[in-house]
Amino acid sequence: MTAGAEDARPDLSGWRVGVIGLGLMGRPMARNLARAGAGLVVHSRSPGPVEELAHEGMEPAADPAGVAAGTDTVILMLTDSAAVEAVVEGPRGLLEGLRPGALVIDMGTTAVPATRRLAVRVAEAGCAWVDAPVSGGTVAAEAGTLTVMAGGADADVERAMPLFRALGARITHVGGTGTGQVAKAANQVIVGLTIGAVAEALALARAAGADPARVRDAIRGGFAESRILELHGGRMVSGDFTPGARATVQLKDMRQAEQLAAELGVTLPAVSLGRELYESLVGRGDGGLDHAALYRLFETSPR
Amino acid sequence: MTAGAEDARPDLSGWRVGVIGLGLMGRPMARNLARAGAGLVVHSRSPGPVEELAHEGMEPAADPAGVAAGTDTVILMLTDSAAVEAVVEGPRGLLEGLRPGALVIDMGTTAVPATRRLAVRVAEAGCAWVDAPVSGGTVAAEAGTLTVMAGGADADVERAMPLFRALGARITHVGGTGTGQVAKAANQVIVGLTIGAVAEALALARAAGADPARVRDAIRGGFAESRILELHGGRMVSGDFTPGARATVQLKDMRQAEQLAAELGVTLPAVSLGRELYESLVGRGDGGLDHAALYRLFETSPR
Numbered sequence: 001m002t003a004g005a006e007d008a009r010p011d012l013s014g015w016r017v018g019v020i021g022l023g024l025m026g027r028p029m030a031r032n033l034a035r036a037g038a039g040l041v042v043h044s045r046s047p048g049p050v051e052e053l054a055h056e057g058m059e060p061a062a063d064p065a066g067v068a069a070g071t072d073t074v075i076l077m078l079t080d081s082a083a084v085e086a087v088v089e090g091p092r093g094l095l096e097g098l099r100p101g102a103l104v105i106d107m108g109t110t111a112v113p114a115t116r117r118l119a120v121r122v123a124e125a126g127c128a129w130v131d132a133p134v135s136g137g138t139v140a141a142e143a144g145t146l147t148v149m150a151g152g153a154d155a156d157v158e159r160a161m162p163l164f165r166a167l168g169a170r171i172t173h174v175g176g177t178g179t180g181q182v183a184k185a186a187n188q189v190i191v192g193l194t195i196g197a198v199a200e201a202l203a204l205a206r207a208a209g210a211d212p213a214r215v216r217d218a219i220r221g222g223f224a225e226s227r228i229l230e231l232h233g234g235r236m237v238s239g240d241f242t243p244g245a246r247a248t249v250q251l252k253d254m255r256q257a258e259q260l261a262a263e264l265g266v267t268l269p270a271v272s273l274g275r276e277l278y279e280s281l282v283g284r285g286d287g288g289l290d291h292a293a294l295y296r297l298f299e300t301s302p303r
Numbered sequence: 304m305t306a307g308a309e310d311a312r313p314d315l316s317g318w319r320v321g322v323i324g325l326g327l328m329g330r331p332m333a334r335n336l337a338r339a340g341a342g343l344v345v346h347s348r349s350p351g352p353v354e355e356l357a358h359e360g361m362e363p364a365a366d367p368a369g370v371a372a373g374t375d376t377v378i379l380m381l382t383d384s385a386a387v388e389a390v391v392e393g394p395r396g397l398l399e400g401l402r403p404g405a406l407v408i409d410m411g412t413t414a415v416p417a418t419r420r421l422a423v424r425v426a427e428a429g430c431a432w433v434d435a436p437v438s439g440g441t442v443a444a445e446a447g448t449l450t451v452m453a454g455g456a457d458a459d460v461e462r463a464m465p466l467f468r469a470l471g472a473r474i475t476h477v478g479g480t481g482t483g484q485v486a487k488a489a490n491q492v493i494v495g496l497t498i499g500a501v502a503e504a505l506a507l508a509r510a511a512g513a514d515p516a517r518v519r520d521a522i523r524g525g526f527a528e529s530r531i532l533e534l535h536g537g538r539m540v541s542g543d544f545t546p547g548a549r550a551t552v553q554l555k556d557m558r559q560a561e562q563l564a565a566e567l568g569v570t571l572p573a574v575s576l577g578r579e580l581y582e583s584l585v586g587r588g589d590g591g592l593d594h595a596a597l598y599r600l601f602e603t604s605p606r
Binding site: 112135136147149151170172173174175176178179182183185186187189190191192193194196197198200201202203204205207208209210211214215217218219221222223224225226227228229231257260261264265266267268269270271273274276277298 | 415438439450452454473475476477478479481482485486488489490492493494495496497499500501503504505506507508510511512513514517518520521522524525526527528529530531532534560563564567568569570571572573574576577580601
């Protein structure tokens with residue numbers, strides 16, 4: 001189910017692929033597809049990135065319908081569900097241009113219910129939908145080593161696989177439509193709450209008169225070990241909260257997870273508390289810092 | 304500050320070491336010290352383990368004072384602070400037998416304030432105290448690969464180092480008296496809360512119609528990766544909650560961390576919530592299960 005980095009990079013010559021959303025993630029992803037041989041048609045709300053990629057030989061489109069008319073596969077790399085809904089259903093949106101049998105792949109991090117609703121609308125238009133959010137950030141987007149979590153019908157995910165292999169190093173087909181977004185939500189919950197765990201633990205250590213850096217050294221390699229203790233714990237110890245991922249984005253993800261839980265009738269107390277804590281962090285004006293800045297809420301002078 | 308596994312195992316011939324507390328951890332630790340050449344004097348509340356180790360050639364003592372009278376270094380490996388206080392200050396306790404200049408090393412997981420108080424009492428008796436709790440469980444105790452977090456004066460920790468190298472693979476001198484226990488408390492907080500993060504994330508995934516096992520596969524190797532996702536996440540997916548570490552012990556550790564925070568005047572909301580959740584788990588009769596059974600609180604039928 002999970003394809004690894006050792007698989008050969010695909011040859012996409014003959015493919016025509018649309019990319020809508022050319023931010024810090026979308027641009028390097030479009031370039032990696034072009035590098036693999038695909039012909040690209042690109043569109044973005046802001047004209048700058050479109051012109052930039054047009055200069056590199058990609059075909060610009062004036063709107064999402066124009067992207068759909070010129071391709072059989074369209075990748076969306078947008079901020080949130082509202083942006084995806086506008087691109088799919090809005091005026092001159094994908095639904096006005098999609099060719100029968102086309103495949104839409106949403107690789108942004110968006111809400112599960114919206115994903116499932118849009119997948120139905122796209123299916124009604126005779127097309128297919130795969131949700132395939134990624135993790136790894138801009139570094140992995142540029143290196144083509146993203147982690148891809150795909151949800152959708154077997155045949156549709158299979159069809160998208162050559163594109164995923166051009167973009168990612170670890171690709172998992174989680175299950176049916178929406179389950180890619182479910183996996184990403186779980187990922188964001190674990191990241192956000194593990195940051196909270198490390199922040200409170202190091203704050204406790206500091207208040208109790210120990211050096212947080214030494215404490216972090218002492219506990220690494222044991223059961224407390226995590227990528228978060230390594231990376232975000234390092235930021236807490238150094239006090240350097242240059243993002244990485246911004247606290248505002250973590251707050252958006254926690255809100256989305258909390259809302260999904262509420263819609264499903266599931267009570268998740270740590271998710272709710274985590275949402276409140278990131279809310280406090282953003283509320284005190286630290287939303288532009290790395291999410292590891294949650295540590296600041298608990299920092300006190302040693303006694 | 305952190306000594307690694309590659310360091311040579313020490314030769315303890317000529318050392319006479321006392322070990323008090325011969326449970327699942329204390330027994331293999333005593334054996335590893337004997338294997339390195341030390342002469343052992345042992346005592347435990349229950350007579351069985353004392354007889355067992357006496358048959359292996361170690362010298363039994365009738366009480367803690369007897370251990371202290373026959374050695375210059377005494378290791379305590381007891382359940383909690385109450386047990387340590389009884390062994391140190393009780394009738395026929397260590398304080399009635401310690402030789403001037405002796406070293407007491409508390410390697411159990413005990414409360415920071417009690418540790419600091421006992422260290423003062425032992426110092427008043429002309430002896431030294433090092434707190435050096437461990438992690439890694441019985442497997443690492445038997446293999447001599449424990450993680451050791453030491454707090455105490457430089458000279459005292461240095462003096463204990465040959466013993467630590469016979470017992471552990473990763474040894475960190477965190478800082479002054481009590482900071483070993485502080486590091487262990489931070490470790491237990493991170494472990495307990497990361498289990499909570501993984502539990503809520505996988506429960507959310509399940510409720511939202513995804514297979515938790517596939518979701519765990521999908522997110523491994525990214526920022527959500529941790530020893531907890533690997534080991535305890537695996538237990539949640541399989542539903543096998545054979546301990547490992549029991550929920551009752553995790554609850555004790557969360558209570559101790561919450562109390563320490565309260566004494567220091569620090570508010571740690573996730574620690575308090577975590578304590579409540581483990582309380583619920585133990586309250587419903589699951590205290591004998593592995594702490595990963597926290598997942599059971601959030602399990603619901605998929606919709």
